[in-house]
Amino acid sequence: MMNLIINECAKLFRRPGTIVMLAIIAVLAAGLGGYFKYDEVKHPSQENVHWKKDLQTELKEDRETMASFGKSNQNMKKFYERQIAIKEYRISNDMAPEAEQNVWTFVRDTKGLISIVGVFTIIVAAGMVSSEFSWGTIKLLLIRPTSRVKILLSKYLTLLLFSLMLLSLLFTVSALAGLIFFGLPESSVPHLAFTNGEVVERSIFLQLIGEYLLSSIGMLMLATMAFMISTVFRNSSLAVGISLFLLLMGDMVTKIFAGSFTWAKYVLFANTDLSVYFDGVPLVEGMTFSFSVIMLVVYFLIFQLLAFGVFSKRDVAA
Amino acid sequence: MKTVLSLKNVKKSIKGKPIIKGLSFDVHEGEVFGFLGPNGAGKTTTIRMIVGLMKISEGDIVICGKSIAKDFAGAVGKIGAIVENPEMYKFLTGYQNLLQYARMHKGIQKEKIIEVVELVGLSDKIHDKVHTYSLGMRQRLGLAQSLLHDPKLLILDEPTNGLDPAGIREIRGHLRKLAREQGMSVIVSSHLLSEMELMCDRIAIIQNGELIDVQNINDFVHQDKVSSYVFETGNLGGKEQWLRDKWDAKILDDGFSVDIAREQVPVILRSLIEYDIEIFGIGTANKTLEERFLEVTAN
Numbered sequence: 001m002m003n004l005i006i007n008e009c010a011k012l013f014r015r016p017g018t019i020v021m022l023a024i025i026a027v028l029a030a031g032l033g034g035y036f037k038y039d040e041v042k043h044p045s046q047e048n049v050h051w052k053k054d055l056q057t058e059l060k061e062d063r064e065t066m067a068s069f070g071k072s073n074q075n076m077k078k079f080y081e082r083q084i085a086i087k088e089y090r091i092s093n094d095m096a097p098e099a100e101q102n103v104w105t106f107v108r109d110t111k112g113l114i115s116i117v118g119v120f121t122i123i124v125a126a127g128m129v130s131s132e133f134s135w136g137t138i139k140l141l142l143i144r145p146t147s148r149v150k151i152l153l154s155k156y157l158t159l160l161l162f163s164l165m166l167l168s169l170l171f172t173v174s175a176l177a178g179l180i181f182f183g184l185p186e187s188s189v190p191h192l193a194f195t196n197g198e199v200v201e202r203s204i205f206l207q208l209i210g211e212y213l214l215s216s217i218g219m220l221m222l223a224t225m226a227f228m229i230s231t232v233f234r235n236s237s238l239a240v241g242i243s244l245f246l247l248l249m250g251d252m253v254t255k256i257f258a259g260s261f262t263w264a265k266y267v268l269f270a271n272t273d274l275s276v277y278f279d280g281v282p283l284v285e286g287m288t289f290s291f292s293v294i295m296l297v298v299y300f301l302i303f304q305l306l307a308f309g310v311f312s313k314r315d316v317a318a
Numbered sequence: 319m320k321t322v323l324s325l326k327n328v329k330k331s332i333k334g335k336p337i338i339k340g341l342s343f344d345v346h347e348g349e350v351f352g353f354l355g356p357n358g359a360g361k362t363t364t365i366r367m368i369v370g371l372m373k374i375s376e377g378d379i380v381i382c383g384k385s386i387a388k389d390f391a392g393a394v395g396k397i398g399a400i401v402e403n404p405e406m407y408k409f410l411t412g413y414q415n416l417l418q419y420a421r422m423h424k425g426i427q428k429e430k431i432i433e434v435v436e437l438v439g440l441s442d443k444i445h446d447k448v449h450t451y452s453l454g455m456r457q458r459l460g461l462a463q464s465l466l467h468d469p470k471l472l473i474l475d476e477p478t479n480g481l482d483p484a485g486i487r488e489i490r491g492h493l494r495k496l497a498r499e500q501g502m503s504v505i506v507s508s509h510l511l512s513e514m515e516l517m518c519d520r521i522a523i524i525q526n527g528e529l530i531d532v533q534n535i536n537d538f539v540h541q542d543k544v545s546s547y548v549f550e551t552g553n554l555g556g557k558e559q560w561l562r563d564k565w566d567a568k569i570l571d572d573g574f575s576v577d578i579a580r581e582q583v584p585v586i587l588r589s590l591i592e593y594d595i596e597i598f599g600i601g602t603a604n605k606t607l608e609e610r611f612l613e614v615t616a617n
Contacts, residue, residue, distance in 0.1 A: 004421070006421060010410070010418065011418075014410055135408070137405050139402070143401070144419070145422075146422055
């Protein structure tokens with residue numbers, strides 16, 4: 001198995017396209033840092049001395065909204081409970097919301113680039129099986145004393161490794177760029193999390209890693225889908241096309257449906273953003289964290305069963 | 319003689335249509351076995367079933383005592399193959415390509431790779447990217463790939479496709495050597511009949527998914543007792559009629575040809591000398607494999 005993964009990595013990283021992908025991620029993350037720095041120098045942010053007063057006003061509004069919406073919508077109520085608790089905690093502990101960019105706020109900003117990581121992962125996923133067919137190398141690959149399941153599994157694991165590598169590259173370059181451009185915050189700022197009705201301080205570093213991983217779920221599901229389409233139809237353009245379209249439009253379309261139909265909660269994209277269960281409101285009322293996890297597992301299994309089922313049965317005739 | 323490959327009533331249907339209708343034959347140790355048939359006869363399908371690219375619908379294929387249906391890895395591990403054109407990863411070097419395949423078999427050392435590369439005569443270019451290779455070099459790399467794990471059975475689907483005459487001759491030499499010196503069995507499918515004639519010990523002919531004939535190549539070509547002889551002579555001096563009537567000969571520009579048994583040759587010769595006709599030479603015009611092949615598959 002190890003040897004198979006080494007083989008896949010060799011095929012992946014010895015192609016110039018892959019190296020270009022790595023370079024683009026690094027350049028984008030660093031470039032974004034440079035742009036933010038430029039922006040900050042041009043329009044320096046001012047420290048808000050009245051932050052306590054502002055928070056008080058916000059608190060008052062939040063309480064009113066909670067009172068009016070909270071009864072009908074359980075999820076809304078939770079969201080505002082959390083907001084209020086954190087704001088109160090800030091006032092009583094004299095912790096101003098961060099006004100200046102620092103390394104951690106920047107790393108949080110570059111989380112948006114995960115969709116680029118998603119695009120690249122999907123492109124690679126879509127090519128993994130179908131290119132073996134279009135190159136004709138599948139014939140020499142499948143006449144080895146190795147089961148087809150193992151060959152496909154090694155390809156999928158390599159895909160996960162590649163995706164994880166892009167993510168850690170994004171995180172590391174962002175952290176380095178943030179450190180160079182904005183530096184560490186003056187006093188260490190913990191992340192304020194709201195669990196079991198209490199506000200607790202958490203390490204911002206671990207929190208960010210968690211946020212990165214949570215934000216990658218959607219892209220990994222779509223990459224798995226692209227991998228499945230590429231295996232079943234042996235067509236990488238089809239796999240890239242469908243998956244990229246869904247990556248860019250899936251969220252939006254699902255949100256439109258979620259407004260009027262409750263079955264929208266069974267759509268993959270209603271469940272990919274698990275962070276709503278930590279701070280936010282789920283798309284459809286009544287959705288829970290475990291519901292979403294089960295939905296994700298079900299989709300994942302369907303994709304994999306299709307991919308592995310078709311790949312191990314297929315007659316290679318081309 | 320040990321049997322290396324054995325097909326047992328192998329059938330294959332694709333979408334309900336029978337493509338292979340029950341093939342059975344054996345390939346012995348150290349022989350070069352030719353696989354002949356017109357296009358669409360099922361040659362490639364059969365080869366793909368032997369190497370595990372296609373599933374068998376019915377029957378079984380046994381390689382060195384291991385059933386491909388029950389022990390896939392055990393059976394396929396004994397096979398080295400080139401299926402149609404050897405497609406390689408073009409963005410890798412020849413050596414990196416071989417490494418890919420070496421990692422998929424157990425216990426192939428670097429020395430073995432180098433040895434195989436030398437055997438196929440690719441040592442100079444092995445560290446170049448494959449996209450710079452000519453078709454002949456890719457064929458050699460394909461052969462190297464199939465020999466890495468010392469297979470008991472080598473399967474070559476159209477091995478001389480796109481090779482120049484020198485390349486074909488070289489491949490032929492390699493195959494003969496591997497079969498003779500290492501006891502490797504080789505299955506060759508080709509539509510180049512003259513090539514098959516030079517390479518193979520036995521040939522199987524299939525048509526419409528059925529086995530028509532398996533024979534030793536010499537028996538196959540020289541099956542008839544009567545052969546065709548060409549007499550090169552001077553002026554026949556009015557004896558043409560006698561030749562036509564008595565021997566059913568065909569009169570040529572510089573002689574004639576007859577279909578006769580071997581014993582008749584001196585009889586004709588004696589008569590010709592008696593008639594004082596000049597004789598410059600006698601040759602046999604054997605039926606080629608091609609003629610035989612067309613004869614067998616005609617109906």
